[in-house]
Amino acid sequence: MCGLCGVFGGERHWTERAASPAIFGGPDGDGPEGRRMTPARERQERVRLVNRVLDPLGLVLVEWAASSYVLRTKTGRSEVVSDLGGLWPAAERLLGRPCDPLDPGLLARIART
Amino acid sequence: MRAADWSALIPVNVVTGFLGSGKTTLLSRLLASPRLASTAVLVNEFGEVGLDHYLLESVSESMVLLDNGCVCCAVRDDLRSALLELHGRRERSEAPRYDRVVIESSGLADPAPVVHTLTADPVLRHHYRPGAVVTVVDALHGFGHLDRYPESVKQVALADRLVLTKTDLAGPEECAILKGRLEAMNPAAPVRLAAGPAGAGGGSESTADAVALLVEDVHRADSRQAEAERWLGPGAVAAPHHHTGDVSSFCIETDEPIDWTVFGIWFGMLLHRHGENILRVKGIVDVPDLDGPVLLNAVQHTVHPPTHLPAWPRTWGREDGRAPARGTRIVFIVRGLDRERIERSLAAFRDSLAGASAPPPPPRGDRISTESSRNHLAR
Numbered sequence: 001m002c003g004l005c006g007v008f009g010g011e012r013h014w015t016e017r018a019a020s021p022a023i024f025g026g027p028d029g030d031g032p033e034g035r036r037m038t039p040a041r042e043r044q045e046r047v048r049l050v051n052r053v054l055d056p057l058g059l060v061l062v063e064w065a066a067s068s069y070v071l072r073t074k075t076g077r078s079e080v081v082s083d084l085g086g087l088w089p090a091a092e093r094l095l096g097r098p099c100d101p102l103d104p105g106l107l108a109r110i111a112r113t
Numbered sequence: 114m115r116a117a118d119w120s121a122l123i124p125v126n127v128v129t130g131f132l133g134s135g136k137t138t139l140l141s142r143l144l145a146s147p148r149l150a151s152t153a154v155l156v157n158e159f160g161e162v163g164l165d166h167y168l169l170e171s172v173s174e175s176m177v178l179l180d181n182g183c184v185c186c187a188v189r190d191d192l193r194s195a196l197l198e199l200h201g202r203r204e205r206s207e208a209p210r211y212d213r214v215v216i217e218s219s220g221l222a223d224p225a226p227v228v229h230t231l232t233a234d235p236v237l238r239h240h241y242r243p244g245a246v247v248t249v250v251d252a253l254h255g256f257g258h259l260d261r262y263p264e265s266v267k268q269v270a271l272a273d274r275l276v277l278t279k280t281d282l283a284g285p286e287e288c289a290i291l292k293g294r295l296e297a298m299n300p301a302a303p304v305r306l307a308a309g310p311a312g313a314g315g316g317s318e319s320t321a322d323a324v325a326l327l328v329e330d331v332h333r334a335d336s337r338q339a340e341a342e343r344w345l346g347p348g349a350v351a352a353p354h355h356h357t358g359d360v361s362s363f364c365i366e367t368d369e370p371i372d373w374t375v376f377g378i379w380f381g382m383l384l385h386r387h388g389e390n391i392l393r394v395k396g397i398v399d400v401p402d403l404d405g406p407v408l409l410n411a412v413q414h415t416v417h418p419p420t421h422l423p424a425w426p427r428t429w430g431r432e433d434g435r436a437p438a439r440g441t442r443i444v445f446i447v448r449g450l451d452r453e454r455i456e457r458s459l460a461a462f463r464d465s466l467a468g469a470s471a472p473p474p475p476p477r478g479d480r481i482s483t484e485s486s487r488n489h490l491a492r
Contacts, residue, residue, distance in 0.1 A: 014416040015377030046374050049466050053378060084377060088385035101382040102454045107461040 013083035040066065050087065056109035057099060059091055119332045119418060122242040125196070125214045126327045127227050130249030131258045131265045132220030135278035139249055139307060140217055146323040153211040155195055189230040192216070193237060200240050214241065215327065221264050224271045228412045243417070245330045248272035252283035255291050259357065266360050269295060270392040270446045271412055274326045275304040298357050300348035300364070301395045301444045331410055341408060341426040344395045349444045360392070363452045368440045370401040371463045379462040383455070388414035390450055396443030397426065409443060
């Protein structure tokens, strides 16, 4: 557990697992051969891409201490999330409405960002 | 824990099926195989057919619902306690060193919380992993169960293997029609006909069944490729959209590779919002710069650790009919969700976020060559 924030350190989320050494590398990955990105770069890339989806919803995600993420609304409300598994429940709590990837309106807005 | 470590964990099979479908009889026969000699069995209730096994435990069926109220994300507290107790006894040498656990669930049980419990519990997941879910369907009453009971439909939808029992009591035509219905409902799970009265048999036949039903699964390196090819057989790929009530199965196919991070964002968001109605997902994802696909395997909200296949599986409907081919092929079994909406959503995420992808890192000597992979496939 992190002594600062009380967040339990848990299993890596499936999106962060080493499905292939060519996708993720790093000390917890499958070794240096074929490494495409360091874990740090992979996290930065994940944040950048997630923000393309969050922007039309009025949310922004930032990386925090290389171990978690902070999700913020434009009015400054925020939640700490440990991985993508915690992202969407937090987003819906902050927005007070569902975040539906099948919503054609949301898909159109993502395409315009 | 790394995905590869799953192969070192103790597999936990679930044998499920409607009341009176012949689960215990099938299990008795399978347990006669030497391949299952070191298997611990957990049953929800001691039924009329007695199981004679050296390590047989009973568990009640209590569930702890999590805050989101989703039944598939419920933790089977009874099961957690039973498995931890069993493991403790094994480690203290108070119980035989079993290398597999088989849970015979009660007739109305939902297999999804069992899978969720095994993967979500912070202690259990370091000792156990989910094995194949085997669903037993009674050839005499299967139609009625599927028509009347949503529990039965879900048990079939979530299965990795389907066994049709009592085939000697039903006519061959009825068996063939029911088999076709099961294949349409769950095109990624092979259907096995149990031979003889209620699956009687033994010896080498038991061993063959035990291996095919319980031992082989996608988490074993030696059966992973064959399992992926079973998922992508003629019943799944290039097949029409099947409906059974509000449950339907279909295969999403696209030849355009998708960035793994983009796919993870999309699939995670999809499962969060619609996971209760996405009963089962199995397939391969074509990720750029890889020689083989990433295997995807999910049971409602629970996603198994993705693994990487070194080579493309033979996929039905491509080129000469059974050729290895690149491409994303994902079989969905859903309740009340529309195939076109899911396809449009995946394409929109892929196309919208593809332009936002970071520039590739400079070439390195150890990078995997996509070109060589494509040339290999062309030969």
